[in-house]
Structure formats: structure tokens, C-alpha cells
Amino acid sequence: MNKKTAYRRIWQNGLHSTLGKTLSLAWVLIFLFGGCATYQKRIKPYISGQEQIVAFPLRQVMLISGQGLEDLNFTITSIEFMDLGGLIQATSPNTEATLQLNGIDRRMTRLRGEIFTKEGMRDIASEEKLFRRISDLLAQSNLPSLKDMTAEMILVHKTPQTDSRIVAYLAKGVVVTVKGNESGWSNVLLMSGETGYVLSSNLNPAPDETAMDIPEV
Numbered sequence: 001m002n003k004k005t006a007y008r009r010i011w012q013n014g015l016h017s018t019l020g021k022t023l024s025l026a027w028v029l030i031f032l033f034g035g036c037a038t039y040q041k042r043i044k045p046y047i048s049g050q051e052q053i054v055a056f057p058l059r060q061v062m063l064i065s066g067q068g069l070e071d072l073n074f075t076i077t078s079i080e081f082m083d084l085g086g087l088i089q090a091t092s093p094n095t096e097a098t099l100q101l102n103g104i105d106r107r108m109t110r111l112r113g114e115i116f117t118k119e120g121m122r123d124i125a126s127e128e129k130l131f132r133r134i135s136d137l138l139a140q141s142n143l144p145s146l147k148d149m150t151a152e153m154i155l156v157h158k159t160p161q162t163d164s165r166i167v168a169y170l171a172k173g174v175v176v177t178v179k180g181n182e183s184g185w186s187n188v189l190l191m192s193g194e195t196g197y198v199l200s201s202n203l204n205p206a207p208d209e210t211a212m213d214i215p216e217v
Helices: 003-015 018-039 058-071 124-140
Strands: 043-045 051-054 075-081 085-091 095-103 109-117 153-157 166-171 178-182 185-189 195-199
Touching (some): 058 075, 058 124, 095 124
Antiparallel strands (some): 043 051, 051 109, 075 085
């Protein structure tokens, strides 16, 4: 039985009892009068799992999240900017972290983090530690510089032109899949499933010859 089915059955069974109706009404009142106040807090848990809503703009949360990862000794391997969101991927000796950020409105950002060990198991304690660090940094309002954070990373452009919008930054040494080549540019696949353009001179053949490797410099 999946969680959605289990939730539906619990909800329906509760509604058929007087106690269930009372509890349901209580939850509605709590949401209407208590939930609104909670929503005004600067950070709060959201739904389930390691996901939160943050009362800060998307770009600021992305930069602070990157700083939080670095503070916890992660190395950022990829930063991607999408129309209404972004992705950050980072690694450490034993774990890999992926942060997905979505802008809800001008001030609110949904932040979801997943941290995996090399065996593929999720380390919830590490996720909670990361969220606490991000929350602390947001409270301090110390915004890191994107230029400094990405100084050693490779630029990925929207189109094969140096003056086109930057959609991602990739760490040197990251393996990428090349979809095609165009006048000195390589069209590479990003984490989001979108593609962007990297100067072909920044790529070297990867050992397995199925992707291209951004060289260590």
C-alpha cells in the first residue's frame, strides 16, 4: 500500500466517526489560525521529508545554500539556473548532495535537499544539519558572491554565444554528456534535463569515451 492510498483510507475512516469529525475540525482550525502565523516565520517544515519553505528570494537562497554546502565541506560540482528554480549538486568524500530550489513568489522559495552516501542510502541527519546551516546563514543575511563561488567553474550558456545568458556553472573535472557540436561549442546535458553550451576547448574526452570531461586546470 502506498503512502497516498494509506493517507486516503485513514482520512476516510476518520470522517465516519464522531471523533474523526472533531479531530478534522480541530485540524482545520489549527491550520487557519495557527498555520497562518507559522507561515509567517522565516523558515518552516513543508509537507514531509527534507523539504522546507524559506521566506527569501530564490537567488539569495541559492547563493546561501551553496555557502552552506561549502561550510559543511562539500565541493559544489554544478549550479544550474532555471526560469523559476535552480539546482545545486555537491560532493564530499562520502556523500553526494542535491538541492532543488523553486521560486513560489517574489519572496518565498521551496528548498528540497537530498544527501546520499556512496551506497545510495539517504543520510537524514546530514540533511537536517544542512538545512540548519542554511537557515542560520539566511538569518545573518550574509550573501556570498556568485562570482567568488563560481570563480573556478566552467560557464554554460543558453546559446552558443559568449554574451548569451549563463544557465549553469560546472566544476572542472565533472563528466558531462555532449549532445552535439556547433562552431566551437558543445551542447551538453544538464541535471535538470535541459541543455546548454560550453566552449568545446573546455572539454576533454572522458575515459569511457561516452561523455566529455571538463579538464582539471
